Amino acid sequence: MTVKNMTVKEITNKVLNNEELFLLDVRTEDAYQDWKIEGENFSYLNVPYFDLLDGVEEIADQLPKDKEIAVVCAKGGSSQMVAEMLVEEGFENVYSVEGGMKAWSEHLEPIKVNDLKDGGELYQFVRIGKGCLSYMVVSNGEAAIIDSTRMTDVYVDFAKELGVKITNVFDTHLHADHISGGRKIAEQTGATYWLPPEDAGEVTFDYQPLRDGDQVTVGNTNIDIHALYSPGHTKGSTSFVLDDQYLMTGDILFIDSIGRPDLAGKADDWVMDLRETLYTRYKELSDELIVLPAHFMIMDELNEDGTVAEKLGTLFEKNHGLNIDDQEEFRKMVTENLPPQPNAYQEIRETNMGKISPDNEEQREMEIGPNRCAVR
Template sequence: MAIKEMTVKEVAKKVLNKENMFILDVRTEDAFQDWKIESDSFDYMNVPYFDLLDGVEEIMDDLPKDKDVLVVCAKGGSSQMVGEMLVDEGFTNVYSLEGGMKAWSEHLEPIKVNDLKDGGELYQFVRIGKGCLSYMVVSNGEAAVIDATRMTDVYVNFAKELGVEIKHIFDTHLHADHISGGRTLAEQTGGTYWLPPKDATEVTFDYAKLEDGEHVTIGSTQIDINAIYSPGHTIGSTSFVVDNQYLMTGDILFIDSIGRPDLAGKAEDWVMDLRETLYTRYQELSDELIVLPAHFMIMDELNEDGTVAEKLGVLFEKNHGLNIDDQDEFRKMVTENLPPQPNAYQEIRETNMGKINPEDEKQREMEIGPNRCAVR
């Protein structure tokens, strides 16, 4: 009997709405422990597919009869087979995750953050399976995209729905945990691709230099994207103040942590740049600015509406990384006992430099797994 499939968009809605669901993950234990669909409202069971080849009888009593059971695997094939076995045993509430964790890694959920002055709008694209956050600023028929993922069609189609033209694309820094869609999106739309020059010393393509104090206006309603040099995660990391309301911090500052300085092998060199950005440059900004980072680490960082955002003043009170007075203690925290490096991070950096151009399937494989841009 054919098994019903659940799309990643449907699962994302359940995560954001905090709906209850049971997940049977049939990947290996290592893969499950490293990275899974995260939700406080979900229950989980991990039984590798190979342990179920002879039948599902041993797990039937552990599966709920009164809620949806979503079977999850890497690509969607094994989950269908296990799901069919469960259906054959009489389960009627079983679904297979369409496309598996590979599809979950790529889903972007656009969420409106707020209206801007003079009719503008700001949207956050939550890559819920990877923890990546990207943005679209809209004003008077024009749009800018910030920290785009490689799934560029999502931004192109969303802009068409809004009836706006993408004119500018920004990367806050040279990313190491995911492949940027900035250059591709600029080619697709004819927009200008902006990149901090200190992160672009090895790139193989033309770009507009995003430097400290640069103002780029979107539309004719003077919604400025104001660049602030803020090194530490990379030497070129640059933040944006949008509409004098929002601080886009890239991978320098998150809601629950701070950026790691080691993804280019420069932890000792960049640690004090990171401290100066967080403890001096950001301290000079208004506490009322709403921080919009390029990543989130845990689901608790999502607000009730699904956005990831918090006032800078609140982060100075509650974010541990902003409250370490002793410089040696700070240095130790951001250079020792760091999480594992992101998967294929050096290949991802070289892809974002334009040095290599992997096939689409290879790019998917390079990005599989959780984001690991934070100190903790």
């Protein structure tokens, strides 16, 4: 019996278009509670695969007859078998999610943010299953990539489709929750790889240091570097002002939260640096700048067009992390209100330093799970 597959791209389109979908997640309850596919109009049932080995009759009355049902597991094998059982039980609109949660973790959806002043374009790559956001600036035949994921072919192929040459690759900081593809893209394309020197003390490779006040030109577009030394999330976390319109905040500031300072074990040491960045240095910037972060936490942060972006002035009004007057209260929130640290974050940091070189499957396993870069 052939069961229809549903790709993670098709599910992403349903998320972005607010379409309905019923998800039968057959992973363990712990795995499901930790991390699942989310959509505004999605419905859910979690029943572990092992509970369905004798058949699906017992859950049949909990499943809709009039909606598409997507069965999801870790890698796509168990979901195929459960989907077959559902078809045998008489359900028609049943799909197995191709590649399972591993594929969901890796899918990148490029979305155009806007045109730039010089005729260039800005794209945001939404890693919808992991909450990672990366960017491509395109201008006059050149491209720059900011905070890329390890799925490097997506960026390289997209640049080829646009007919542009990747000349610069940036990481706003040394990432701890996902493996950067920046260095690999630079090696593939001959681009310059930029990294904040304060985060590069232990790296094993050559890089171009990101320094405060530097200006990098991509085609006709200016990227102004605001190297925010010791700002809180990492020691070298760096912001960019792009085209006088956009503020790329890395993991310092998100739409609905702020960056966590503990992934290098320095929460108490860096919390006031984080406050200085958010409450003083960002206050000096124009309220009209549109904030483009390196992560999002929840689907509510996606705009109607699928992008994650908001004016800095709006965030100063609405983001709780920017509205805590009392310093001690801020310190407590940032040091005591932290979610679990990302899976394998030490190994991810060492990979991004070039100290270890795990193979593709190991890298996949290291990254599995939700985004945990923010203070809750």
